[in-house]
Amino acid sequence: MKVTINQKTFERIIDYNQIKKRIRLIGIQLNVTYEHQHPVFIGVLNGCFMFMADLMKQIHMACEVSFIKLSSYDDSSRRDKVDELIGLDTNLEGREVIIVEDIVDTGNSLKHTLDLVNKQKPASVAVCTLLMKPNSVQYTFDNIAYVGFEIADDFVIGYGLDYQGMGRTLPDIYKEITS
Numbered sequence: 001m002k003v004t005i006n007q008k009t010f011e012r013i014i015d016y017n018q019i020k021k022r023i024r025l026i027g028i029q030l031n032v033t034y035e036h037q038h039p040v041f042i043g044v045l046n047g048c049f050m051f052m053a054d055l056m057k058q059i060h061m062a063c064e065v066s067f068i069k070l071s072s073y074d075d076s077s078r079r080d081k082v083d084e085l086i087g088l089d090t091n092l093e094g095r096e097v098i099i100v101e102d103i104v105d106t107g108n109s110l111k112h113t114l115d116l117v118n119k120q121k122p123a124s125v126a127v128c129t130l131l132m133k134p135n136s137v138q139y140t141f142d143n144i145a146y147v148g149f150e151i152a153d154d155f156v157i158g159y160g161l162d163y164q165g166m167g168r169t170l171p172d173i174y175k176e177i178t179s
């Protein structure tokens with residue numbers, strides 16, 4: 001199945017049923033790991049909104065939810081600078097923190113988020129990302145504990161991820177076709 005947005009064509013690589021199954025498994029892992037704790041989930045907007053909503057429905061321990069908003073991409077091209085559009089509004093000192101991302105690509109956004117979170121001296125920080133591009137990431141992260149799918153270094157859209165602001169509402173995930 002293919003979709004076209006502003007002259008770029010994308011083909012489906014992961015359907016929503018696969019995403020739901022993977023999220024159920026990640027939810028089980030999180031429920032076991034944090035069973036007797038009271039973690040704070042921090043979603044990184046905008047891209048995380050669909051993943052966060054589906055993931056949180058699988059979480060059964062007492063927890064809090066908060067968001068930050070970063071922007072590092074123009075259209076489909078990377079910028080080195082990460083802009084913080086909405087900052088942290090929760091005190092994380094001594095807390096168990098789980099950062100929720102839609103995708104770790106170069107890792108710039110995650111590096112920025114971790115620096116922000118770690119400044120507040122949390123008790124622990126784990127990262128949960130739906131997608132990860134292992135060939136693209138430019139940092140060594142030791143706390144990416146939950147990964148939905150590892151994917152190739154293709155530009156992807158759908159399930160929260162956009163191209164020029166479009167495509168976020170597609171339930172499945174698509175990759176750009178280059179030819």
Ligand SMILES: O=P(O)(O)OC[C@H]1O[C@H](OP(=O)(O)OP(=O)(O)O)[C@H](O)[C@@H]1O
Pocket residue numbers: 044045046047048070071072073078101102103104105106107108109110161162
């Ligand atoms: O690992 P990186 O190379 O930093 O890329 C990952 C980030 O890029 C996207 O955000 P974007 O800056 O496009 O903003 P958006 O979430 O509002 O789409 C995505 O949601 C991640 O947060």
Ligand SMILES: Nc1nc2[nH]cnc2c(=O)[nH]1
Pocket residue numbers: 073103105106154155156157161162163
């Ligand atoms: N939409 C989208 N945003 C990204 N941010 C980092 N990588 C990607 C990607 O492949 N697609």
